[in-house]
Amino acid sequence: MSEIPTDLHYTSSHEWVRLEEDGTVTVGISDHAQEALGDLVFVELPEVDSELAAEEACCVIESVKAASDVYMPINGVIVDTNQALVDEPEIINSSPYDDGWLFKINPADEDDVGQLMDASTYEAELED
Amino acid sequence: MPFIPHTENEIHDMLSAIGADSIDQLFDEIPAHLKIKGLDGIPPGMTEMDINRLMQDRAAADGRPICFIGAGSYEHHIPSAVWQIATRGEYYTAYTPYQAEASQGTLQLIYEFQSMMTALTAMDVSNASLYDGASGLAEAVLMAVRANRKSKSRRILMPRNLNPVYGKVTHSIVQHQDIELVDVDFDADTGKTNLAALKPYEGEDITALVISQPSFFGTLEDVDALTDWAHANNILVIAVVNPLSLAVLKPPGEWGEQGVDIAVGDGQPLGAPMSSGGPYYGFMCCKKAHVRQMPGRIVGRTVDQQGREGFVLTLQAREQHIRRSKATSNICTNQGLVVTASTIHMSLLGANGLERVAASCHQNTNALVEKLSAINGVDCAMSGPRFHEAVLKLNKPVADVLTALAEKNILGGYDLSQDYAELENCLLVCATEMRTEKDIALYAEALEAALC
Amino acid sequence: MLIFEHTAAGRKTKIQAPETDTKISDIPENLMRKTSAPLPEVSEMQAVRHYTSLSQKNFSIDTHFYPLGSCTMKHNPRACNSLAMLPGFLARHPLAPDTCSQGFLACMYELQNMLCEVTGMAGFSLTPMAGAQGEFAGVAMIRAYHDANGDVERKEILIPDAAHGTNPATATMCGYSVKEIPTLENGDVDVAALKAAVGPQTAGLMLTNPSTLGVFERNIEEIAAVIHKAGGLLYYDGANLNAILGKIRPGDMGFDVIHSNLHKTFSTPHGGGGPGSGAIGVSERLKPFMPLPVVTREGDQYRWLTEKDCPQSIGRMSAFMGNAGVLLRAYVYMRLLGREGMQRVAEFATLNANYMMAKLKEKGFQAAIPDRYASHEFIITLKKQAKDLNVTAMDFAKRLLDLGYHAPTTYFPLLVPECLLIEPTESEAKEALDGFIEALVQIQQEAETDPDMLKAAPYTMPVNRLDEVRAARQLDLSWGSSRD
Known part of the structure; x- marks a missing residue:
């Protein structure tokens, strides 16, 4: 069973979302998603300063046999990306919720985060 | 049965x-x-x-005219070993190397091919080939649009001295993706693309500039200046090159301060017979930074479970069988068998052999131009440096002259007025290393007769 | 060992190049190469031996049974090769005038006509250089047709989920969005879902019939009617044409445009991954849009049609006229078969596939669609083996190599878990099929008694399973790069 931290929010496309104290929002992919993809070999990060709408594809994650889009969980502007992943995409495999974060957003509306799934709803969805 | x-x-x-x-x-x-x-x-x-x-009977019916046409397909000597080895059943009747363990022959050969193409172009990486040079340029344009993330315009500058059919094929293939192909004029006296023709685009949002070296006319561009101009304006550079010419001409990886971003061309001069137009292959090389935007198959070297060296298809996640509607291209195959022949061809000739072939073509074309332009009614049309192809201006329409020459078993060249209204009576000629002094003399004699 | 590693500086034994001084004095220094390209410098014998020994590391049709599903790895007759490589054909410049090309053009014209006849289409263009390019040309023609009718709101192509990945990739290249149509358990397209999906936005449907699941699409007439009624066009992906060659024609099923993979159905070699040919056939209403050039006959003379003759053409796909050498091979193959031989292709391809499926079912293997006759190919699913024994389709595939058989297609179509897609083709004799069946039975026994042994297969190849993760993370794509 994959790990699903209870303090995060989730999307049905398997992104996790954390509202930080400074008002930015950090996004990554869930433990379940990294496990399903297998050993990751490449990440194409979004461009900083791009303004994107919720559910827009903004980032690509590649394993040997699959390439998967990562979607914007909420409306907002990209303010930072995890450059460590450029050389070591495997960090996502080893630490999906901490060192393996993908990008940070300046949200159009902070309250959007609360509208996403909580851990128990996401867990229930995975079991289906 | x-x-x-x-x-x-x-x-x-x-x-x-x-x-x-x-x-x-x-x-x-x-x-x-x-x-x-x-x-x-x-x-x-x-x-x-x-x-x-x-x-x-049918092959014989078409005769064996003496060929002075180039225009994208060149008659070169192909060593006997090339196709004898390439048509071995193990190459000829194998498929795409999906089962790597049972395809190490094809996979290693492609890795060697990629190494030879990067050696010739001085670029970082090469793919396993595309269909031909023209469709390769179309793929390069699509790739540039993906790779130049700073540019939003999807506008590509296409020099008019590029092989016109390359422009047509590119248009056919990219037209449905909101890409604008913008013509850039050439200098009538030299056939070159001048910086002045690019001036209007300075500061504009342009995705890529295509540079053809040599141009369709055989003339040589100031590649350093053009490349640097593009990069100074945040424009990617796509080089269209004749791979044989790279034995002697500056490779695109060394053009300007940084080298070009993508280099493509047709591999035909490296071991593929003219064969009515195909199969040839398109090659594509690029800077390492763009490798994940590159279409087509790519082979990488790795190790097996026992640490032995081996070769696999890599970066497959870009491809259609995984990405489906989001793939970098719908391309599946490469031109495997022609690449096999070409790899053997390059290994047999080596750098020195290719230099000799290139120099011999160049000298023969110079000799041809000298001989023909001595004829009354024939002038050399474009001044300045050129490589192994040249434009002559006649005193009458080219089409009639070519018909008269064909009756004497001579294919006299390519009628440029078909594609360029301003090049009335202009003829593109080429004499490869296969043409002898006698061939050239026969041509001169026949042309003189046709013009008077 | 790489060819580069046989190199010794100063080894210039070349008799293949002209004896010319390499000095070029009339090109300025700044346009010239400064140092020679780092290419191999080897003798002819070294090159011949190197590439001969590399070839011996390949499986091929000439050396092994190669039942790669959806790829039609049939025998490639040698006459096709030797006749396409007659000096007269090889030496023909693509821009040679029609007057010096009548022999070649006659072959191309007759090839166009034979393809029309065998597929039931009204016109054929030979120029696309591969199946994927044929697909592109086909969908581009659908678009050109709608555009010419001012019907510009059609923005969607429907594609069954069992389709090859090229279909959706092609539709995207033509500026269309893609809507997937589900497939039923029995292998047929879900017609109810199709009806719900069609509308004024529908440009067309891309369909492979028989599908990649190895069964004939029984509702084809209804599907064609649904699409045509909505104003869309029907595209036939010819990947599986071998299954119906001589039995039923795509034109008669209602298709408006098809591509034919000549490297599959018409036996031109796969060449280690090309060159192929994706010749494209059209119904009467799409004829004006065909890609150029196309050969026509006027009196007893053949000539190329160009933009002047066909102003509505979708344009050109290649610098000249496509993969002429491949087309000549297909032409020779079709003439060798003739009308009687052509009608037997599907019959014996289908007989072979059904025989293998019946035998494998008898030996306890699970067919994906067990209750219908297979087309020219069929699917075995190993999901039970994966669950009970923890061995996968990949393990079976790798072990087959040890036993002297090229593996079938694995993990395609994506709809069937742990699948082997097996296509024997008509040119294989019963004894080859029996040998392959025995090999699968042996592997099944090994899976039951020694699954770990399977996991590490193959054992007899030049290498065993390769580290693909390392290949993708630490890119080593050329000899030069690894030296730095």
């Missing part, structure tokens, strides 16, 4: 294993009224002996 080995007994046994009464029963799901009644439009089968006769 041609190529079907079944005996009556076997057919009987197989049907009883299936539990069917007849072969026809296996097709019972096809609506009866749609089944073919007969194929009257197809002639009866032939024996191998009969088809040999037919094909030999």
Whole structure:
């Protein structure tokens, strides 16, 4: 069973979302998603300063046999990306919720985060 | 039955294993009224002996004219070993190397091919080939649009001195993706793309600039200046090059301060016969930073579970069988067999051999131009440096002259007025290393006769 | 060992190049190469031996049974090769005038006509250089047709989920969005879902018939009617044409445009991954849009049609006229078969596939669609083996190599878990099929008794399973790069 931290929010496309104290929002992919993809070999990060709408594809994650889009969980502007992943995409495999974060957003509306799934709803969805 | 080995007994046994009464029963799901009644439009089968006769007659019917046409397909000597090895069944009848363990021959050969192409172009990486040079340019344009993330315009500057059919093919292939191909004019006296022609685009949002070296006219561009101009304006550079010329000309990886971003071209001059236009192959090389935007197959070197060196298809996640509608291209195959031949060709000739071929073509074309332009009514049309192809201006329409030459078994060149209104009476000629002094003398004699 | 590693500086034994001084004095220094390209410098014998020994590391049709599903790895007759490589054909410049090209043009014209006849289409263009390019040309023609009718709101192509990945990739290249149509358990397209999906936005449907699941699409007439009624066009992906060659024609099923993979159905070699040919056939209403050039006959003379003759053409796909050498091979193959031989292709391809499926079912293997006759190919699913024994389709595939058989297609179509897609083709004799069946039975026994042994297969190849993760993370794509 994959790990699903209870303090995060989730999307049905398997992104996790954390509202930080400074008002930015950090996004990554869930433990379940990294496990399903297998050993990751490449990440194409979004461009900083791009303004994107919720559910827009903004980032690509590649394993040997699959390439998967990562979607914007909420409306907002990209303010930072995890450059460590450029050389070591495997960090996502080893630490999906901490060192393996993908990008940070300046949200159009902070309250959007609360509208996403909580851990128990996401867990229930995975079991289906 | 041609190529079907079944005996009556076997057919009987197989049907009883299936539990069917007849072969026809296996097709019972096809609506009866749609089944073919007969194929009257197809002639009866032939024996191998009969088809040999037919094909030999047809091949002979086309004669063996002396060829002075280039224009994207060149008659070069191909060492005997090249196609003898390439048509070995193990290369000829294998498929795409999906089962790497059973395809190390093809995979290592492609890795060597990629190494040779990066050596010739001085670029970082090469793919396993595309269909041909023209469609390769179309793929390069699509790739540049993906790779130049700073540019939003999807506008590509296309020099008019590029092989015109390359422009047409690129248009056919990219037209549905909101990409604008913008013509850039050439200097009438030199055939070159001048910086002045690019001036209007300075500061504009342009995705890529295409540079053809040599140009369709054989003339040589100031590649350093053009490349630096593009990069200074955040424009990617796509080089279209003749790979044989790279034995002697500056490779695109060294153009300007940084080298070009993508280099493409047609591999035909490196071991593929002219063969009515194909199969050839397109090659594509790029800077390492763009490798994940590159279409087509790519082979990488790695190790097996015991640490032995081996080769695999890599970066497959870009491809259509995984990405489907989001793939970098719909391309599946490369031109494997022609690449096999070309790799053997390059290894047989080596750098020095290719330099000699390139120099010999260049010298022969110079000799041809000298001889022909001495004829009354023939002038050399474009000044300045060129490589192995040249434009002559005649005192009458080229089409008539070519017809007269063809009657004397000479293919005299390419009529440029078909594509360029301003190049009335202009003829593009080429004499490769295959042309002899005698061939050139025959041409001169026939041309003189045709013009008077 | 790489060819580069046989190199010794100063080894210039070349008799293949002209004896010319390499000095070029009339090109300025700044346009010239400064140092020679780092290419191999080897003798002819070294090159011949190197590439001969590399070839011996390949499986091929000439050396092994190669039942790669959806790829139609049939025998490639040698006459096709030797006749396409007659000096007269090889030496013909693509821009040679029609007057010096009548022999070649006659072959191309007759090839166009034979393809029309065998597929039931009204016109054929030979120029696309591969199946994927044929697909592109086909969908581009659908678009050109709608555009010419001012019907510009059609923005969607429907594609069954069992389709090859090229279909959706092609539709995207033509500026269309893609809507997937589900497939039923029995292998047929879900017609109810199709009806719900069609509308004024539908440009067309891309369909492979028989599908990649190895069964004939029984509702084809209804599907064609649904699409045509909505104003869309029907595209036939010819990947599986071998299954119906001589039995039923795509034109008669209602298709408006098809591409034919000549490297599959018409036996031109796969060449280690090309060159192929994706010749494209059209119904009467799409004829004006065909890609150029196309050969026509006027009196007893053949000539190329160009933009002047066909102003509505979708344009050109290649610098000249496509993969002429491949087309000549297909031409020779079709003439060798003739009308009787052509009608037997599907019959024996289908007989072979159904025989293998019946035998494998008898030996306890699970067919994906067990209750219908197979087309020219069928699917075995190993999901039970994966669950009970923890061995996968990949393990079976790798072990087959040890036993002297090229593996079938694995993990395609994506709809069937742990699948082997097996296509024997008509040119294989019963004894080859029996040998392959025995090999699968042996592997099944090994899976039951020694699954770990399977996991590490193959054992007899030049290498065993390669580290693909390392290949993708630490890119080593050329000899030069690894030296730095």
